[in-house]
Amino acid sequence: MSTEKGLNITLKVWRQKNAQAKGQLDTYEMKDVSPNNSFLEMLDILNDDLINQGDNPVAFDHDCREGICGACSLHINGEPHGPGRNVTTCQLHMREFQDGETIYIEPFRAKAFPVIKDLIVDRSALDRIQHAGGYISVNTSGNTQDANAIPIEKENADKAFDAATCIGCGACVAACKNASASLFVSAKVSQFALLPQGQVEAKDRVLNMVKQAEAEGFGPCSNTGACEIECPKGISIENIARMNREFLSASLTK
Ligand code: SF4
Numbered sequence: 001m002s003t004e005k006g007l008n009i010t011l012k013v014w015r016q017k018n019a020q021a022k023g024q025l026d027t028y029e030m031k032d033v034s035p036n037n038s039f040l041e042m043l044d045i046l047n048d049d050l051i052n053q054g055d056n057p058v059a060f061d062h063d064c065r066e067g068i069c070g071a072c073s074l075h076i077n078g079e080p081h082g083p084g085r086n087v088t089t090c091q092l093h094m095r096e097f098q099d100g101e102t103i104y105i106e107p108f109r110a111k112a113f114p115v116i117k118d119l120i121v122d123r124s125a126l127d128r129i130q131h132a133g134g135y136i137s138v139n140t141s142g143n144t145q146d147a148n149a150i151p152i153e154k155e156n157a158d159k160a161f162d163a164a165t166c167i168g169c170g171a172c173v174a175a176c177k178n179a180s181a182s183l184f185v186s187a188k189v190s191q192f193a194l195l196p197q198g199q200v201e202a203k204d205r206v207l208n209m210v211k212q213a214e215a216e217g218f219g220p221c222s223n224t225g226a227c228e229i230e231c232p233k234g235i236s237i238e239n240i241a242r243m244n245r246e247f248l249s250a251s252l253t254k
C-alpha cells in the first residue's frame with residue numbers, strides 16, 4: 001500500500017460547449033490526489049465527481065493510454081503533453097506536480113485544430129495530410145518482392161524507424177508559434193524517403209503532403225525547435241531538413 005501523501009491541487013480547465021460557443025477556464029479543487037495516479041486517471045476522478053454532482057464531465061480525448069495512439073492531447077501548464085519529456089499526456093503522472101499547485105489544462109491551440117468540445121480538438125487535418133501521400137503502393141500481382149530481401153543500410157533503417165514512431169498527436173503543432181505541422185509531415189515523409197520502397201512515389205509524396213499542410217492552414221516552419229522538445233516520441237528536426245531537401249529536389253525535377 002502506498003504511503004505517499006495525497007496532493008491537493010487546483011485545476012483550471014478549459015470548458016467549451018461546442019465549436020461555436022465561447023469557452024472559459026473553470027476552477028475545480030481536487031483533494032488527496034494520489035501521486036501515483038496518471039494525469040488522465042486524475043481527470044477520470046474529477047469527472048466521476050462532476051457526474052455525481054449532476055454536472056457535465058470534462059470532455060477529453062484518449063484511447064490506448066499507453067503512449068501509442070496519439071489521441072491524448074492536452075496543453076498542461078502551457079506545454080503540449082505537460083511538463084514531462086518524451087511522454088504523452090496518458091503517460092504523465094501526478095507525481096510530476098507539487099502539493100498546492102494550480103494546473104492549467106487547455107486544448108491544443110491551432111487554427112487547423114478547431115475545438116469540438118472542452119479539451120477535444122479536431123485533428124483530422126493531420127489525417128488528410130497523411131492521405132495526400134503518406135503511403136506506398138505495393139505490387140500485389142503475385143511477384144511481390146519480400147521486403148526483407150532488399151538490403152537497407154543500417155543507419156537509414158534506424159532513421160526511418162525513428163521517423164515512423166510519430167503517433168500523429170499534433171503536439172508539434174501546438175508547441176509551434178506558427179502552428180506549423182512541419183515535424184509531423186517531415187516524419188511521415190522521412191519514414192519512406194529513407195527506404196527503397198518509398199522511392200516510387202517520393203516526389204509526389206513530399207509535394208502533395210506539403211501542399212495539403214498549407215491548405216489545412218498550418219503555418220510555416222521558422223526553425224525554433226519547440227516541436228522537437230515537446231514531441232513525445234523525440235522526433236528530430238533533422239527530419240524537417242530532409243523534407244525540405246526532398247521538397248526542393250522534387251520541385252526542380254518534377
Ligand atoms: S512529430 Fe511528434 S509531436 Fe508531432 S505528431 Fe508526430 S509524435 Fe506528435
Ligand code: FES
Pocket residue numbers: 061062063064065066067068069070071072088089090091
Ligand atoms: S491515449 Fe493513446 S497515446 Fe495517450
